[in-house]
Amino acid sequence: MRRFRFARLRLTRSIRARLALSHLAVIAVAMLLSGFALLSSIDRYFTQAMERNLVAQAQITAQTLIPGSVAIGPFNEAAVVTSNTVRQQRVDNLYLQTENVAPPLLPADDLDLTYLTDASLKLGAALDTRVRLLDAVGVVLVDSAGTDQGTDLSSDPLVAQALQGRYAHQSEGQREMHVAVPVTVERRLAGVVYLSQPLRDVLAVLSDLRLRWALSMAIALPLAALASLLLSRAIARPVQQLTAAAGAVARGQLDRQVPVRSQDELGRLSAAFNDMTARLHAARQTEVDLIANVSHELRTPLTSLKGLVETLRDGAVDDARVRDRFLETIEGETDRLIGLVNDLLLLSRVDSDALSVRCGPVDLAELAASVVDQFAFQADAQRLDLHVDAAPALPLAWADPDRTTQVLLNLLDNAVKYSPPGGTIVVEIGSPDRERSCLRIAVRDEGPGIPADLLPRLGERFFRVDKARARPQGGVGLGLAIARALVEAQGGRLWLESREGHGTSAIFTLPTTD
Numbered sequence: 001m002r003r004f005r006f007a008r009l010r011l012t013r014s015i016r017a018r019l020a021l022s023h024l025a026v027i028a029v030a031m032l033l034s035g036f037a038l039l040s041s042i043d044r045y046f047t048q049a050m051e052r053n054l055v056a057q058a059q060i061t062a063q064t065l066i067p068g069s070v071a072i073g074p075f076n077e078a079a080v081v082t083s084n085t086v087r088q089q090r091v092d093n094l095y096l097q098t099e100n101v102a103p104p105l106l107p108a109d110d111l112d113l114t115y116l117t118d119a120s121l122k123l124g125a126a127l128d129t130r131v132r133l134l135d136a137v138g139v140v141l142v143d144s145a146g147t148d149q150g151t152d153l154s155s156d157p158l159v160a161q162a163l164q165g166r167y168a169h170q171s172e173g174q175r176e177m178h179v180a181v182p183v184t185v186e187r188r189l190a191g192v193v194y195l196s197q198p199l200r201d202v203l204a205v206l207s208d209l210r211l212r213w214a215l216s217m218a219i220a221l222p223l224a225a226l227a228s229l230l231l232s233r234a235i236a237r238p239v240q241q242l243t244a245a246a247g248a249v250a251r252g253q254l255d256r257q258v259p260v261r262s263q264d265e266l267g268r269l270s271a272a273f274n275d276m277t278a279r280l281h282a283a284r285q286t287e288v289d290l291i292a293n294v295s296h297e298l299r300t301p302l303t304s305l306k307g308l309v310e311t312l313r314d315g316a317v318d319d320a321r322v323r324d325r326f327l328e329t330i331e332g333e334t335d336r337l338i339g340l341v342n343d344l345l346l347l348s349r350v351d352s353d354a355l356s357v358r359c360g361p362v363d364l365a366e367l368a369a370s371v372v373d374q375f376a377f378q379a380d381a382q383r384l385d386l387h388v389d390a391a392p393a394l395p396l397a398w399a400d401p402d403r404t405t406q407v408l409l410n411l412l413d414n415a416v417k418y419s420p421p422g423g424t425i426v427v428e429i430g431s432p433d434r435e436r437s438c439l440r441i442a443v444r445d446e447g448p449g450i451p452a453d454l455l456p457r458l459g460e461r462f463f464r465v466d467k468a469r470a471r472p473q474g475g476v477g478l479g480l481a482i483a484r485a486l487v488e489a490q491g492g493r494l495w496l497e498s499r500e501g502h503g504t505s506a507i508f509t510l511p512t513t514d
Contacts (some may be wrong), residue, residue, distance in 0.1 A: 015239055019232035020225070027224040028217075035213045042209060050177055051169055054129065058181035058193040061131055065142070066190055072182045073167050134192040138163055141191070150458050153194065156180075162192040175199055238266045242273055254281040301333040357400040357489050361513050364404070364439055365390035368427045371408040372474045375416055386412075390429040395512040399440050403486045404510065407442045407494075410479040411443040411506045418447035418504070432509065438492065442507040450498040483508070 055073040062071040133142040138154025152447040153159045161168040162180035169179045181193045241258045246254040256277055262269045308326045316322045368388045379386040397404075408427070415425045424448040432440040480496075487508045494508035 003439065014236075015230045016229075016236035019235055021229040023228035023231060024033050024221070024225050027228070028221060031220060035217070039209060039213065043202070043206055046205065047171065047199075049201070050197060050202065052178065053057040054169075054177065054179040054195045054197060055128055055181060057131065058179060058195055061133065061193050061195075062181070065133060066183060066185065069183045069185050069190055071193060072165065072184060073179075079108055115428060128198060130196045132194040132196075134159065134174050134194055136189050136191055137162070138192070140194075156194075159192060159194060162194070163189070165189055170201065171424070175203075210507050235266070238262075238270055242270065244279075245273065249277055249280070254284050263320070279379060280456075298337070305330055305333050355485070355489050357403055357486075359400050359490060361396040362399045362401050362404065364399075364429050364510070365394060367401060367404060368408060368429060368441070371405055371412060372427060374409070378416050380414070382419065384416065385424040386416075387425075388427045388429065391431065392433060394429060394439065397510045398491075398513045399490050399510045400406050403490060407486050407508065408441075408443070408481045410483040414506070415445035415447070415504075416441050419445045420447065422424055423447070438509045440507065440509050442505050444503065444505045446503040449500040449502050450496070450504055451500050478505075 055071075058073060059071040060067045129144075131142070131144040132140050132148060132153075134153060135141055138152055138159050139155075140148045140151045140153060143149045154163060157169040158170055158178055158180040162182045164185075165182050167181055169177070171177050176196055176198050179195045181191055181195075182189060183191045238258070238261070245256045245258045254277055257274045260267050260274070308330050312323065312326055316326060365388065368390070372388055373387055375386055379382075412425070412427070419425055425446075426442075426444045428440075428444065430440055430443045432438060438465045483506075484494045487510070491511045492509040494506070496504060496506055498504035
């Protein structure tokens, strides 16, 4: 019992088994419903055909035995009036032959049918039908079976309804069908034609159809089960691969990928999983590189500080000139450490979506001019032409003035560091589109430029074009990453344009107040 429960639990937990069972259940229900509907339709068809057949026989009987009569039924044919002593009527495969039926000459208002008691009646049909002709009070005048002649059937519900002038029919327990058809002469009730026919042939056909349907179910369901297993296997295989790959990622294998074999939902899920693992792997590598770079950037100034302190402790503190120079160096290294820690804290807030910006209307031309003034001394020392070129009638930018100032400081610092003596640095401000929905700011220099293969990597944290460049000139590789993060936080974007040997342009956009 425990093994059975365990196997059932595993079966219900398997997506492949659930898919197979669901497919099989859908097919089984569809076959059951379609079979039931088909058999019901066939049953209804045969029953209606038999009823139509009986009504046609009733019409033949009435028209043959009662001249000038009309049988009231749902499938009335045109009345045929006959008055021969020997008469025969035929409709499709039905015929009725009578002898010794000679109606007496009676007044029109006298509908006495007693003359039929001596009639000889012969009914032919493909089915075994019993015909009884009743008078206007329900007494049997003619019985093709010869057993009920003279019997009063007015208490029969069908006969009672027919005696009231209404057609009536009934399938008695699905074994026999009865039809009671009122017969009128000149709109007056003359009698009732009461027909009965067994349903054994219909039941036999339906029984055979049910057997064939059951056999087809017995054959189709195993085939459907096999098809469901194969289909569920094809559907569940990508899910199983994704499950195994997710387990591997949970164990730390961030480079795990799964094959993408289709363009459907499972294929898109596999592609999304591969993209996720690639991003996780890149993030993990970035984390490793960040730790290594931070350790490297901290180790150099800390090692320098430790050496300076040890030198001062060993006696250099007594020499005022050496002491002042060492203390100045210690102060510079400390400032660099503080700047590095501040940059890392800023990037940490960016990563955690905790960076706050306070946007408002800003005159970018005025703000850029104030930032350029801060580099006037350095520009003069390197004989650089540093100026702002702003288009006329510019709209105000919707930006954070402090964050935008920080962006310009970073970009101008790089431009000043890498520009050759006598070069030109221009801060261009203009509107990039006719709608004036944003402003475009470009810091252009005439430096050595950046190789095309390295241009996409600029902006990565701690990435420097020339890793051998001295830190006082090259920095630690965080300035451009910070500038990009600050611009994007204000709803703009930042990119670089450069050709090796032809200078570099750092361009960013900011939305306007319009």
